[in-house]
Amino acid sequence: MRTVRFSAVAAVTAAALTAVTACTAKSDAEDGTAIQVTAADSTCETSTTTVPAGHVTLKIENKGSKATEVEIVFPDDRIVAEKENIGPGTKYRLTAEVKAGEYEIACRPGMKGHGVRQKLTVTGGTTVKRDPKLDKAVADYRAYVQEQADETLPRVETFAKAIKDGDLEAAKKAYAISRLGWERTEPVAESFGDIDPKVDVRADGLEPGQKWTGWHRLEKALWADKKIGAEEKTLADRLVTDLKDWQKRVGTAEITPTSMANGAKELLDEVATGKVTGEEDRYAHTDLVDFKGNVEGAQKAYELLKPVAAKNDPALAQELDRQFAALDKLLDTYRSDKTSYDFVSYDKVGKDDRKELSDAVNALAEPLSKLAAAVVK
Template identity: 70%
Template sequence: MRALRSSAVTVVAAAAALATVSGCAEKSDAKDSDAIRVTASDDKCEVSKTSFPAGHVKINVENKGSKITEVYVYAADDRIVTERENIGPGTKTEITATIKKAGSYEIACKPGMKGDGIRQKITVTGGDGAEKKSDPALDKAVAEYRKYVQQQADETLPAAQKFADAVKKGDLDEAKKNYAPSRTGWERTEPVAESFGDIDPKVDVREDGLEKGQKWTGWHKLEKSLWDDKKITDEDKGLADQLIKDLEDWKKRVGTAEITPTSMANGAKELLDEVYRNKITGEEERYSHTDLDDFEANVEGAEKAYELLKPVASKHDAPLVAELDKQFASVKKALDAYREGDGFKSYDSVGKDDRKKLSDVVNALSEPLSKLAAAVAK
């Protein structure tokens, strides 16, 4: 879960929802000259175009502020269309996304990566009305990824139920044992879960990410009770039941997720951002120190999306694919050094120098992975 992420995205736009539902793969209609330029600063979010046609969209972001920022595109129904995190001061990045329905949206810049951000309304028009030819290889990739995401949700419920049952029994040791395994499927597919907007703040918010007046629920509230407070209260037992209810809601809604080849590619990049921001820093699992379990799940989820898109990406950008193969292998090798039994070492035992090494290999993968969406959209 991203630190200090808004629990309820308030999208002012009030028209049609994003429709990236099918695996239909258009050739990119987003030329460099047509790119939307977003200039972010500490107090502004300037957008070069507030109206553009549906289809593949290229967004060129420049951060002229003094703070790390992130850029989101939100649809009218609170869904995240696309996002890019960790855009450092004085740096630029390019985002390729797919928006297939006309309507009102918003672009948000979040200096300091906090809150709802500075928002600009945008309008997506109907385009030229021409039918785009489907790419069967990308249709297949989307279909297989849908199966994968649903499978992860399906497998999460029984694992989470074991965790919840241990909490309700007041069995501290058993609950600790089942905590990390209950999160694996979620961590593998987190960008899809977060796209719904309202589920993530219920199940995966950290204490420092709570909005004013928001009740703290979900995994991390229970994590604090187990490892920091070292006791299970009656409230925690109720929260265990609530966690299962919220995850069941997630499981039911996964099948309606908006998935395209570019959203798969961007989601893979988002998972690497999750590793860099929250796992390597130790912020995510600050009480249990099970960050390396989450780290592995994030990498596995990113690699799954990449492998499904790889046949098409290799035709469009073979050098990029070769580099991604190399860097995924490097990240997995680096992670293997911290295995212990069936799991990983407690992350509080990983020193500053080793954390820096992990950070370096993640960054080496993150940079080429940011180019995957553009490769599959060619």
């Protein structure tokens, strides 16, 4: 789940979003052209407006008082690469593979709204040459993402049918499993910009004037309100429609080795900021199912990139293997068997156990943040 964005016409005024750019600068990074991005509460300064196609590194520093999100986006808001939850005073390096064309670098203070944006022109006809193993990784990951979308639709239709039948218990039973494919591939779904706010936004993530739709709106009806009315039945149909749109569009997503690596890290960030805290499924308490889906999706991306990552950085691959295994083992203690998604209700997981889960996520997230750099060495 990410916070929503609206189009430029709904953005705050340009006067409130002043920013500074400098002239074109060459890279000082080994992994491509480096752009210094300095984010603050109302500005987004970038060190260049033009870079050559290939591997581009954003060297991000948040000098504001709010957590921010930094993205490379197409003009239509499709996301090429992003890093969410960059805290005040925090620095982060984001590596992406970018083709020639016109883009924007967006800083989103508070991770809401259109954000502060700078134009970015990427020159040249082609990107860097890839190891053929990376081309295979991208092809296999694209097939995986499509497979997850295809498997999600019948599960969501089962969930929606139970709601339309007024069957509260059947709808509750179908809820968590209907989300699994989405959670495994969430960064790809989020890359379109407009689908996630329709299907996966929480009440506290709504923008002013936005109607609450999707899984979490229905979750509240089932667990908190304990009722299914005419509105919920309509929203169930809309959820199916929106996810069919996702299913059709997912094959057109921009996928590169670096977007796979960055997406794997984003999935762990999703766990840290939503699942471990219990905020994601706050009514159903099925957070551990989402948690497992995020970890499975991150692990799939890593496993596909591993042949190259292990060659370029053997120590990193060994550490990732170790930390994925440790987190998987810990998660297994919260379910009845390794083949089911029948996890313990998260409201039954105590403070110390949540801390243990959080520590395991952080232990994996740190080396996972280095995967993109290892892939492009």
